[in-house]
Amino acid sequence: MKNIQPAESAAPGPTRRRNRRGEGVKLRDEIIAAAVELLDEEGDERAITLRSVARRIGIAAPSIYPHFPDQPAIMLAVVRQEFDRLAAALRAAAAGGDQDPRQRLLAACRAYLDLAQTHPERYRTMFGGLWMPNLSDGSVTEDDMTGLGTEALQVIIDALDDCVTAGKATSTDLFSDAVALWLGLHGLAHQRAVMRAFPWPEDIAERVIGALAHLKDT
Structure with a gap:
């Protein structure tokens, strides 16, 4: 299923230090935590997009793909948690x-x-x-x-x-x-x-x- 992301502002987020080797699990946890924060703040899961999550933790959106292929996959991780x-x-x-x-x-x-x-x-x-x-x-x-x-x-x-x-x-x-x-x-x-x-x-x-x-x- 193709995930269509709504247009968003390109305002930069905080700069994040690149994870050292073996810290991929940490980034995955940060992605989930950012999604939960956005859900709590906005009250709407549609506010959770690859761009909004990436901006929240200070990474480029493509850095999410090794961990989650799309927004529904992030939401599934949130729901499981x-x-x-x-x-x-x-x-x-x-x-x-x-x-x-x-x-x-x-x-x-x-x-x-x-x-x-x-x-x-x-x-x-x-x-x-x-x-x-x-x-x-x-x-x-x-x-x-x-x-x-x-x-x-x-x-x-x-x-x-x-x-x-x-x-x-x-x-x-x-x-x-x-x-x-x-x-x-x-x-x-x-x-x-x-x-x-x-x-x-x-x-x-x-x-x-x-x-x-x-x-x-x-």
Whole structure:
């Protein structure tokens, strides 16, 4: 898929020292970090182009090609990174050793909602962005795309399993109920973002989580 870049100002960016041999990974990380910064600042992934990223880190746009062939490839790297952040946040929240399984599941779900609220631009891009990598050249596969979010989902599955084992939930299909819970969290996160003035009940998150996870009242 050919990526068409919008016209941009040729204003020079900061001068960047050329990477020494073996520092290619560092440049790749800088490209991803610059793209995330632009996304946070502009709130629109269309602001992320090869030129804007190159200008942000002080390199020529062609220097990006050895690492990313086009803008969608950069966006895929950003999305992968953010899904990794999501999984790490959920895992940390669910690891509260002094909490019972029910509280650990609730903590993981709250961490999900907190991340969506704290980084709305990244969250929107993760789940509904305009980017689409080229699947025909073999650099990105269908498995790469369908695998996004699997680690985060596994945290929810494991936390729900702990609740069932402890007698705190009545789920009989962990995978399906975890997927339903994820969808409920996503729907709540999205609606909160687009309907900020709506009088959301204070306990709406707990209601959604409790119903979809089949949590017992006590």
